[in-house]
Amino acid sequence: MDNSSGPVLLLTLLLLQNTSSPKASTLPAGYGMAEPAAPGAGSSRNHSLVEYGLRPGEIAAASVVWGALWLISVLGNFLVCLVIHRSRRTQSTTNYFVVSLACADLVSSVGSAPLLLLQLSSGRWLLGSGVCRLGRYLQYLTPCVQTYVLLAIS
Template sequence: MDNSSGPVLLLTLLLLQNTSSPKASSPPAGYEMAEPPAPCTGPSRNHSLVEYGLRPGEITAASVVWGVLWLISVLGNFLVCLVIHRSRRTQSTTNYFVVSMACADLVSSVGSAPFLLLQLSSGRWMLGSGVCRLVRYIQYLTPGVQIYVLLAISVD
């Protein structure tokens, strides 16, 4: 048997493993299961608890990757808006649709990504119910805006 079939064999064994017994369905070593708190036990009305089960090194790596992608998104979309605004040649109907798409991406990037990164790094939502609702609203609003902009581009 060669070395490349080892991970495939391990994955096959894991998939065929009986997950109905409590011993087989326990998390891997190093990961802990967390019980959610009883409703109305915390100082906040927001009772959602997100447990990712990540180790500190994994949280750091995810935060760095998320931060770099966030920075690229913000800078890239800002530059698209700036170039189309500054250059007279690029001001066309189609490019205004592109600016609309970039603005929707900016709202999504600035309005939700930093808050979700904070939640990932701290393990819980720390900003209260109002900000939670605002971030959730932005998360639901921006994909709809992007879909409508793409529809308008295709109609145009």
């Protein structure tokens, strides 16, 4: 089973890393972080996020890597489910647990990876608080499901 959401999440966290004390550290030239407008300034977007000042080349490189890992994850997990579903010989209790792991990884890949890529490319969250809560819920739910399934297998 292909479980590439871990390295992808790590890559995203490294790209979107924010320092805890912005005054104590300096950013290299071209990496300025723009603070959002003050609440009530006429804009209805979420004001709790800092816009990330990534260069277009960095965004393109991260998008290509992210997209390739996402495609590998989706295709690999889909093929695992398809092979176990189609072949009579592979339909065992253990393989049903493997299908469960593949489905949890598919939900993680399809449910949260495109949302994070959109946030990375735009520099801020564009989809509102409901989609934000749903994406965060999926990001916390799927590793827990995978852990419980691995515990059940063992």
